[in-house]
Amino acid sequence: MPADQRPRFGGLVSEGGIRFAAWSQAARRLWVSIFDDQGNREIERLELRSEGEGVHALFVAGLGPGTRYGLRADGDYAPERALWFDPAKLLTDPYAVEIDRSYAYDWRLAQRRGEGADTAPLMPKAIAGALLKPLQAAPPLFQPGGLIYEIPVRAFTMLHPDIPEKLRGTVAALAHPVVVEHLKKLGVGAVELMPVTASIDERHLPPLGLRNAWGYNPVTFMALDPRLAPGGLAELRSTVAVLRQAGIGVILDLVFNHTGESDRLGPTLSLRGFDNQAYYRHTSDGRLANDTGTGNTVACDHPVVQEMILDALRHFVRDAGVDGFRFDLAPILGRVEGIFDAEAPLLRAMRDDALLADRVLIAEPWDIGPDGYQLGNFPPSFLEWNDKYRDDVRRFWRGDAGMVGALATRLAGSSDVFATNGKGASRTVNFIAAHDGMTLADIVRYERKHNEANGEQNRDGHNENLSWNNGVEGDADDPAVAVARRNDQHALLATLFASRGTIMLTAGDEFGRTQQGNNNAYAQDNEIIWLDWAGRDRALERYTALLAALRRAVPAFSDTSFLAGQPPAGSEIPDVAWLTETGAPLDEQSWQDPQRHRLVMILGGTNDDEPRLAVIINGDRRACMVTLPERDGFSWTAAIDAADISRPVPGRTVIFMIERARAGTREKRNGGR
Structure with a gap:
């Protein structure tokens, strides 16, 4: 699709008026409701005309940018047949790119036809906007092998003392110089913004006094949430430009697998009211398929749904300039008649599209449907979260x-x-902690989850976190416990930064953020997830910055080819050697030893003149002596730590050592040149 080609649906402003267009195969009638400038009073209701093949459209002269509107649809009301038409339900345009207020759950939005009043007072109104001039096409800044920094937009800056209060919690705050400086210090290649499109609370949250803080419950796929981006698309576009100028790309985390309309008891907000049968997948007995665990599953194998998703992706590339996308529960996007297919039309279209072909595409490669675990099965060039x-x-x-x-x-x-589908390159996104689960600091602090604040008696969230507790929970004042926990955080971070391929760090893990053991903090829009900038562990933050600098200086880390233990072309030194602490190669018996908790990884350069890097990993609680293989003309020195490995390497640590050429050695090897 050419960069200036626009979608055929939505409220399209042109000279002299607005063309409203929507799709429904099953509706008999569709209307557009025009509201006053405050979005409170319906001043006109006009019926759209059928143009065939499910398209309903109408050009309304005299309207211009800023017009507030909603849509309505009528047809059979038969929930047992998955038909939910009700003209009393005001519907958000699926192609809206701006709404005038955030969604707020209200039980009246879920009332059945004939039981309740018009829902217009409860619904945001879409705002028709003038078309932005498409951005000049530019390749993504982020390249596989770099560092992705996952950001919950609101929580990230709500407590940042150096950001003006009016900016805190917004997309615009990410462009503030103190944030840019922090990102550059960490060597961030791209920020991955958790969902910024408008979402709605799950119906059980308001009675608990909670609200969804993550945003993984969208209503439509293009309109930004006014709480996160009060300046609308222009705010996102400006922030992307500032970050791009600093050498940092932007990846949007998008949710196309389900919507906040939930199960059959959920509210009618948009897609359900237009054509529930087409927009959502159903089981053979007519029930909503629930491969997402949220009550509904978007029918990504339907051509109109595919068109809508592709239009949303093009919109964010063309009009905001983002580097790419991360897809929540991505197997849904590849399900054809319920079965995952790596060559599904939607996945293929993303890779073949003129605007999208060079974008960064990241899959969360699992859902809860049949054969929902698809790690490694997405096609190149998809990167995949590697659990x-x-x-x-x-x-x-x-x-x-x-x-x-x-x-x-x-x-x-x-x-x-x-290796099978990667064509010689790893598509891994390595991470130790993400938004979903325990923070990196909590992994070493809590053996069990503590989700009591979620109001579900600690039943929600994963029970197995593969976490541990150095000491007794709550004894952080014990100096020995505090040191042990910090050392373990050092070790986890060092392992991440020493790993081959793309890595991901969740915001705040670089300075010890905690969620008090809550591993499912989606409903905690409060200090539980707001980053504590004033109380951050600055020593841990400095260590993370040192790791980032080392990673940037050692190309072997960001290389996406697999380490194979063989010399690269033009070298006699293998790309990697795996050794014991004595300097001997690990043999089969050593690899299989269940009590072995130590490993030395020696990374070679691209040629024999380049220094090697040693990553010494001691997972044992006991210190040990380590011997590194010597090479003529080189000597080993600390790359980060001041640790001298002629002394015992302490337990529970990672140490980096780098070869340095001795004075005069290089001249001798090069014949005096």
Whole structure:
């Protein structure tokens, strides 16, 4: 699609008026409701005309940018047949790119036809806007192998003392110089913004005095949430430009797998009211399919749904300039008649589209439907969240037996997962903690989840977190416990930054953020998830910055080819050597030793003149002596730590050593040149 080609649906402003267009195969009649400038009073209701093939449209002369509107649809009302038409329900245009207020759950939005009043007073109104001039096409800044920094937009700056209060919690705050400086210090290649499109609370939250703080419950797919982006699309576009100028890309986390209309008891807000049968998948007996665990599943194999999703992606590239997208519960996007297919039309269209083909595409490769775990099965060029990396690294540092081999595989790019479909390159996104689950600091602080604040008697969230507690919960004042926890955080961060391929760090994990053991804090729009900038662990933050600098200086880390233990072309030194602490290669017996908790990884350069890097991993609680292989003309020195490995390497640590050429050696090797 050419950059200036616009979608055929939505409220399209042109000279002299607005063309309203929507799709429904099953509706008999559709209307557009025009509201006053405050969006409170319906001043006109006009019927759209059928143009065939489910398209309903009408050009209304005299309207211009800023017009507030909603849509209505009528047809059979037969929930048992998945038909929910009700003209008393005002519907948000699926193609709206701006709404005048945030969604607020109200039980009246879910009333059945004939039971309740008009829902217009309860609904945001779409705002028709003038078309923005498309941005000049530019390739993504982010490249696989870099660092992705996951940001919950509101929580990230709500407590930041250096950001003006009126900006806190917004997309615009991410462009503030103090934020840009922090991101650059960490070597961030791209920020991944948790959902910024408008969402609604799940119906059980308001009675508990809670609200959804993550945003994974959208209503439509293009309109930004006014709480996060009060300046609308222009705010996102400006922030992307500022970050891009600083060398940082923007990736949007988007939810196309379900909507906030939930199950059959949920509210009618948009897609359900237009054509429930078409927009959502259903089981053979007519019930809503629930491969998402949220009550509904978007029918991503329907051509009109595919068109809508592609239009949304193009919109954010063309009009905001983002680098790419992360897809929540991504197997849904590849399900054809309920079965995942890596070559599904939607997944293929994303990779073939003129505007999208070069974008960063990241899959969360699991849902809860049949065969929902698809790690490694997405096609290139999709990157994939790698939960095997997360789990194996946690198990190793927890002290589980027999994890050295698994750790080496994860450090080397997870060839066991990605070698088949990766065409020689790893598509892994390595992470230890994400928004969903315990924070990195809580992994070493809480053996069990503490979700009591969620109001579900601690039943929600995962029970197995592969976490541990250094001491007794709540004894952080014990200096020995505090040191042990910090050391473990150092070790986890060092492992992440020493791993081959793309890595992801969740905002605040670099300075020890805690959620008080809550591993499902989606409903905590408060200090539980708001980042505590004033109380952050600055020493841990400095260490993370040092790791980031080392990673940038060592190309072997960000390389996405698999480590194979073989010399690259033009070298006699293997790309990696796996050694014991004595300097001997690990043999089969050593790899299989369930009590082995130590590993030395020696990374070679691209040629024999480049220095090697040693990553010494001691997961044992006991210190040990380490011997590194010597090479003529080089000597080992600390790359980060001041640790001298002629002394015992302490337990529960990662140490980086780098070869330095001795004075005069290079001239001798090069014949005096």
